[in-house]
Amino acid sequence: MLEVRNVSLYYGGICAVNDMSLEVAEGEIVGLIGTNGAGKTSLFNVITGFARASSGTVRFLGRDVTGYSGPRIAQAGMLRTFQTPVGFPKMTVMENMLVFSRADAAARPSIFRGASPARAVLEEAMEFLAIFGLAARAGDWVQDLAAPELKMLEFARAMMAHPKMLLLDEPAAGVNPALQGNLIEHIGALRRRGVTFLVVDHNLRFIRDICDRAYAMADGRLIASGPTGDVLNNPDVIRLYLGGGAGEEAA
Amino acid sequence: MEGILLFAISIGTLAAIYGMVTLALNLETGTGPLWDLGIVSFFGIGAYAYVILTAAPAEGHQHYLYGFGLPMWLGVIGAALAGAVAAWFIGLPSLRLRKEYFLIVTLAFAEVLRQLYINEDWLTNGVAGIYGLEQPLRGLVEARQYTYVLFALAICGLLAVWALTRMISLSAFGRACKALRENEALAITAGIDPRRTSMVLYVLAGAFTAVAGVFYVWYNTLVVPGQFSSDLTFFVWTALIIGGVGSSRGALFGAFIFILLHDSLRFLQVSGETAVTLTSLRTALIGLLLILILRFRPNGIFPETRVVFKLPDRAKAAEGAKRKGLA
Numbered sequence: 001m002l003e004v005r006n007v008s009l010y011y012g013g014i015c016a017v018n019d020m021s022l023e024v025a026e027g028e029i030v031g032l033i034g035t036n037g038a039g040k041t042s043l044f045n046v047i048t049g050f051a052r053a054s055s056g057t058v059r060f061l062g063r064d065v066t067g068y069s070g071p072r073i074a075q076a077g078m079l080r081t082f083q084t085p086v087g088f089p090k091m092t093v094m095e096n097m098l099v100f101s102r103a104d105a106a107a108r109p110s111i112f113r114g115a116s117p118a119r120a121v122l123e124e125a126m127e128f129l130a131i132f133g134l135a136a137r138a139g140d141w142v143q144d145l146a147a148p149e150l151k152m153l154e155f156a157r158a159m160m161a162h163p164k165m166l167l168l169d170e171p172a173a174g175v176n177p178a179l180q181g182n183l184i185e186h187i188g189a190l191r192r193r194g195v196t197f198l199v200v201d202h203n204l205r206f207i208r209d210i211c212d213r214a215y216a217m218a219d220g221r222l223i224a225s226g227p228t229g230d231v232l233n234n235p236d237v238i239r240l241y242l243g244g245g246a247g248e249e250a251a
Numbered sequence: 252m253e254g255i256l257l258f259a260i261s262i263g264t265l266a267a268i269y270g271m272v273t274l275a276l277n278l279e280t281g282t283g284p285l286w287d288l289g290i291v292s293f294f295g296i297g298a299y300a301y302v303i304l305t306a307a308p309a310e311g312h313q314h315y316l317y318g319f320g321l322p323m324w325l326g327v328i329g330a331a332l333a334g335a336v337a338a339w340f341i342g343l344p345s346l347r348l349r350k351e352y353f354l355i356v357t358l359a360f361a362e363v364l365r366q367l368y369i370n371e372d373w374l375t376n377g378v379a380g381i382y383g384l385e386q387p388l389r390g391l392v393e394a395r396q397y398t399y400v401l402f403a404l405a406i407c408g409l410l411a412v413w414a415l416t417r418m419i420s421l422s423a424f425g426r427a428c429k430a431l432r433e434n435e436a437l438a439i440t441a442g443i444d445p446r447r448t449s450m451v452l453y454v455l456a457g458a459f460t461a462v463a464g465v466f467y468v469w470y471n472t473l474v475v476p477g478q479f480s481s482d483l484t485f486f487v488w489t490a491l492i493i494g495g496v497g498s499s500r501g502a503l504f505g506a507f508i509f510i511l512l513h514d515s516l517r518f519l520q521v522s523g524e525t526a527v528t529l530t531s532l533r534t535a536l537i538g539l540l541l542i543l544i545l546r547f548r549p550n551g552i553f554p555e556t557r558v559v560f561k562l563p564d565r566a567k568a569a570e571g572a573k574r575k576g577l578a
Contacts, residue, residue: 070436094562135569
């Protein structure tokens with residue numbers, strides 16, 4: 001589904017991503033790990049059109065999407081989240097959902113359409129909000145949501161776009177263990193609905209629990225790849241995280 | 252007594268014209284992400300385009316080159332188009348910039364345009380301006396009653412701009428503009444193109460403001476470059492901040508309260524010396540109101556309100572989710 005081939009990204013003289021390649025097959029959940037500054041988010045930015053690769057190619061669903069803008073990538077069915085959960089603060093939860101809906105996207109070219117969203121669209125949005133425990137907040141401004149609710153809203157609104165692939169940037173960051181369990185369940189449910197995932201996170205336990213395969217990065221380069229367990233037990237990866245110690249459990 | 256009424260109606264007409272511009276600015280800044288400090292550009296472009304299209308050819312003492320003498324309704328359409336095209340041209344370079352830089356560039360463009368009105372005599376008759384312009388429906392009533400006719404026309408124009416800007420801000424396109432206002436990066440992940448969306452919004456605001464410029468010509472029966480200084484932009488911003496950014500009601504209220512404070516003192520019959528003092532006083536009054544508003548109601552008299560939809564039943568939604576195997 002997603003093929004990244006020999007992608008490099010330079011910011012002036014600094015190499016953020018160095019000849020990085022990865023693949024994600026349909027229905028997979030793939031992890032991308034590495035310490036701060038390893039280049040994970042930079043790679044995310046290249047894949048999702050937020051940064052232009054200095055070299056290399058990105059293919060999505062068989063199409064070369066290298067150099068596509070962020071909106072074009074999103075329209076092609078690849079959505080991303082951000083390290084800090086964000087929303088449109090001074091819009092209601094329902095408006096946040098509608099902005100991501102296909103119905104809104106189709107109505108946008110006309111400046112007057114979409115003031116009264118179709119019943120089916122509102123019902124679909126409410127169903128997704130019910131799944132993520134936000135139905136009661138549908139009419140509230142997003143600026144009034146608590147951080148865990150905002151995290152859930154990220155998933156709920158992404159579903160409105162019926163994405164083929166979701167790129168999650170540190171979904172478990174700042175999340176308590178109970179909510180992490182929730183996240184894992186939701187990601188599993190979305191996978192059963194046909195969504196493919198690429199997940200960046202520092203929380204190796206979280207990565208181990210949800211990912212089929214993983215890639216590890218350091219200094220912008222790939223240092224390990226394969227089944228998640230193998231990558232997490234890779235001596236280079238252990239050295240990277242623990243500075244020479246051993247044991248994934250400690251992570 | 253009739254004098255007071257006529258004055259009030261005249262002030263009301265001016266407030267309605269400012270109201271149109273404030274609504275257009277609210278569309279850009281309240282609904283969308285555009286901090287436009289050059290909205291007077293389109294006001295001036297609309298006014299001059301209308302005059303050039305509808306005025307009779309220049310006579311001896313005037314020097315503008317054109318004067319097509321077209322019907323007024325064509326002039327209004329032409330003004331709206333000119334405003335839209337001007338917005339497109341100004342938007343091409345300036346919408347590439349971030350918020351604060353966009354603000355500076357639009358302010359600069361407004362000043363460039365004012366200099367153009369002053370210096371391009373062949374087109375605008377320079378600082379002397381173009382005057383003796385006709386007003387719509389003028390022949391229908393006697394001169395004294397015309398103030399009421401113009402007021403009614405301005406209110407119709409205001410209602411039209413209010414309805415259109417409201418429809419736009421509530422539409423899917425309006426939601427995309429609000430999304431850009433709130434968080435551009437996130438809006439991009441929703442497939443919203445920031446530049447294209449902002450350009451459409453800017454062009455629409457340009458067209459609405461240009462139409463308001465036509466009403467301003469009807470109100471004054473002349474057009475001179477001095478009418479289109481950046482003071483007007485700041486007045487409109489002040490009105491919007493007083494009323495409430497992001498609220499149509501606030502934009503309208505702000506425009507009327509601003510004009511009331513700014514122009515009502517003109518009615519007082521005082522000596523020349525006192526008049527100068529009062530002129531300074533009105534600016535101080537508006538400044539004081541602005542400070543009080545920012546201190547005690549930072550979101551304006553009528554802050555932006557939530558958009559309410561008739562939401563489906565929550566229990567049904569939960570059932571629906573289960574039925575589809577989502578929950």
